[in-house]
Amino acid sequence: MTKYLVDAKPYGYEFDLERTALVIIDMQRDFCAPGGFGEKLGNDITPTRSIIEPLRKVLDAAREKGMFVIHTREGHRPDLSDCPPSKLNRGKRQGAGIGDMGPMGRILIRGEYGHDIVDELKPMEGEPIIDKPGKGAFYQTDLEVILQNRGITHLIVTGVTTHVCVQTTIREANDRGFDCLMLEDCTAAFDPRDQEASIRMINQQGGIFGWTAMSKNLLEELVK
Numbered sequence: 001m002t003k004y005l006v007d008a009k010p011y012g013y014e015f016d017l018e019r020t021a022l023v024i025i026d027m028q029r030d031f032c033a034p035g036g037f038g039e040k041l042g043n044d045i046t047p048t049r050s051i052i053e054p055l056r057k058v059l060d061a062a063r064e065k066g067m068f069v070i071h072t073r074e075g076h077r078p079d080l081s082d083c084p085p086s087k088l089n090r091g092k093r094q095g096a097g098i099g100d101m102g103p104m105g106r107i108l109i110r111g112e113y114g115h116d117i118v119d120e121l122k123p124m125e126g127e128p129i130i131d132k133p134g135k136g137a138f139y140q141t142d143l144e145v146i147l148q149n150r151g152i153t154h155l156i157v158t159g160v161t162t163h164v165c166v167q168t169t170i171r172e173a174n175d176r177g178f179d180c181l182m183l184e185d186c187t188a189a190f191d192p193r194d195q196e197a198s199i200r201m202i203n204q205q206g207g208i209f210g211w212t213a214m215s216k217n218l219l220e221e222l223v224k
């Protein structure tokens with residue numbers, strides 16, 4: 001086992017390379033490009049775009065080390081049969097109807113251009129893509145069994161948005177016994193207050209849901 005110790009809050013995050021996965025949540029055009037779901041909900045997408053570059057560095061380092069990498073995408077079947085009416089109705093009230101036509105195709109629909117992952121973070125062969133209907137990556141997906149089969153116990157979690165899909169996934173993972181490190185500068189919320197609050201919610205009370213750290217702390221450790 002190759003052991004690492006990352007300077008993190010509330011204390012050092014220790015992991016074995018072979019038992020750790022880098023999880024990249026929903027880095028889809030629908031959250032990071034103009035005209036997508038994120039922007040249609042009334043948000044400024046500058047923060048979600050700004051993490052593409054630091055995240056790319058982490059992804060490169062993880063691939064270099066042979067760390068297991070997993071990508072997720074939020075989205076639905078074209079006939080919307082897997083989209084709860086409640087989710088559909090709330091999106092419509094906000095002017096962001098799931099399935100509505102936008103500049104990148106139908107919003108949050110699998111197979112559409114806007115639903116796919118941004119070019120800079122395109123998955124490589126062998127890196128599973130988890131298509132999820134909800135905010136949490138464990139809900140109604142095969143993520144847990146994929147992690148179990150690989151002997152994964154630790155997750156380094158990145159992506160968007162911090163207060164919605166990233167937090168929900170970390171909470172789900174924590175209850176399933178995974179030790180999660182969230183990278184503060186490789187996650188983004190549309191509002192900086194949500195980013196700050198999310199970081200505090202995770203690492204408070206002795207690491208109630210997990211750890212947080214800046215990506216440079218992980219990168220410094222990985223090059224050793």
Ligand code: TIU
Pocket residue numbers: 025026031038041074135160161162164165166
């Ligand atoms: N709206 C919002 O902040 N996020 C989502 O709806 N999905 C994800 O976080 N991926």
